[in-house]
């Protein structure tokens with residue numbers, strides 16, 4: 651009597667592992683501009699938790715933004731309650747290149 655073969659196990663990847671597969675062709679000109687003066691009046695600062703690439707960090711009570719690792723998901727534009735995010739895609743051919751394998 652033969653034993654049934656177990657299906658191959660899928661390796662679960664962490665989000666950090668997946669992000670490391672991406673390739674970025676960073677433009678000199680930022681495609682997102684943060685008007686950080688508006689962040690000072692923001693109570694909850696949802697961008698700090700919503701950005702999957704952690705492009706927004708809080709340092710000394712101020713929101714600091716860097717666009718270089720942006721995934722172009724648009725979340726920060728949607729969640730900002732003070733319209734502090736001036737958002738656009740990078741110029742054609744620049745920005746993130748996703749790699750899924």
Ligand code: SF4
Nearest residue numbers: 701720721723724726
């Ligand atoms: S578009 Fe997405 S990845 Fe880029 S900064 Fe905004 S939330 Fe972060």
